[in-house]
Amino acid sequence: MGKTADLTVVQKTIIDTLHKEGKTHTFIAKEAGCSQSAASKHVYRKLSGRKRSTTNRENCSLERLVKQNRFKNLGELHKEWTEAGVKTSRATTHRRVKEFGYSCRISLVKPLLNHRRRQRRLTWAKEKKKWTVAQWSKVHFSDESKFCISFGNQGPRVWRKGGEAHSPSCLKSSVKFPQSVMIWVAMSSAAQDLAPAHTAKRTKSWLNDNGVGVFDWPANSPDMKPIENLWGIVKRKMRNKIPKNADELKATVKETWASIPPQQCHRLITSMPRQIEAVIKANQYSNLLR
Template sequence: MVSQFGSVGYTIMGKTADLTVVQKIIIDTLHKEGKPQTFIAKEAGCSQSAVSKHVNRKLSGRKKCGRKRCTTNRENRSLMRIVKQNPLKNLRELHKEWTEVGVKASRATTHRRVKEFGYSCRIPLVKPLLNHRQHQRCLTWAKEKKNWTVAQWSKVLFSDESKFCILFGNQGPRVWRKGGEAHSPSCLKSSVKFPQSVMIWGAMSSAGVGPLCFLKTKVTAPVYQEILEHFMLPSADQLFEDADFIFQQDLAAAHTAKSTKSWLNDHGVGVLDWPANSPDLNPIGNLWGIVKRNMRNKRPKNVDELKATVKETWASIPPQQCHKLITSMPRPIEAVIKAKGAPTNIYMYSK
């Protein structure tokens, strides 16, 4: 049957077919005009039940019918409170605590509800533990440095230590294999319990990077002063020449020892005040991450090859990259102020 709107109604196996876009427009138009459903069905070329379902679905806001949910909105909100109170709980613990209050739901349902809230299970980031006093100290420092210019930050020689392993991180090649080949020798990746590693001290400024120091022993105050003598001062001469500079270091015990302070004063080195446990603020931390990412496809076989690879990769860092990191200093400072002194996610790197 053809209506005045030019639509055709039809049935398939005695069952009304899905409405076309034109039919839906006709139904909506005539329904707004107050026409009865029998008249609308005749004009749209469909059954009256199809008209009724379309009108009722639109009024109720439902797009489709489906199985009734086994949990109520109130029960779902209680699960959300459980997740918010302790986000470190695993799915089994969440399900147990939720069902202990009388909610009848499976673990799969619990998982679906948590995902509906927008949560995903991820490995938590590791950040330094800061107490309230350290939060306030970091916030105060960030507010003091908020208006520093790029020219001021370019006068700072940033320093830090980082550990490099022959097998570091979870990066590396993947393997194509068939079912049952998981333990095949050609599909295995070798691992060692205690991989060989080196600890490195380095420094950088807006002008580039300085020479690396490979640490052989624990860094005590005397050892650190040797590092300052043979690596920090040459880095400053290389990057600043005769210009004044400010030295940045964290608050490790060897750095804040009285003998170290005396050494710095005797050599006329000004030290930048620095908040405790705040690696997110140090741009050299991001530079360590860049070096490690650039080394992912390299496979040193021993410590000597590892040192050579680190040296080569470090030396290949262009001054433009260092300058870019220095010009980004306002970003972590703004993030610290926004977080009220708490750890931020601006500099993401692996120590």
């Protein structure tokens, strides 16, 4: 059944009907009783010889809707597009958005930054632009984060193209609030450590007493720290965990943290040059929008 020619009239009818309803090719193939390849070939053969249901002008109007607000969901985009007079299906709306190069992704959260902090962040990034992976491997990163008994969803989704993760129009702002169960961690290129947050001050005192230099870091810029990625990994691993109390929660965090291999820490450290470059590009992108 791998060839379109092998499909029966009934199978072709089923494929055409389900495709118009916006069903996935996997679902269509299963319902039609053929391979996914055969179903896809039949769909694309018909599309290639068929006039597109939307004009270039209409497509441009849809792309403008996406750019105006990257956080609109597909239903909102389809509603606004059809209200503008475009007669098309929700499935076609989705296809057009994908044709523009956009994918629906979970948005990164940007720190709340004023102009002075943005400039300090950019200056810092430029100062570290030529740092090598070997230099970053000598840095120990530390941070603290809150863990709650109930973990919410992953955050709003955003339409963005490749390389736009740090673009201002694709970010959500965040403000720090009082935290509940706090955990303090540290990581380097080869190892990591975890402890209750109340020991953080003691750790800072030890560093000062033993002459260990403290890295100058721009204010409200946790997104540039590789340790933030570790927090994300831990919280994703804990997504299906349901601790009953704070003690169980702490134990779960420690167990999950211990499961992260040292190689993961090294890979995150090696990403620092790319993070620095992303900050510089994001600032250039922001200037173009002014």
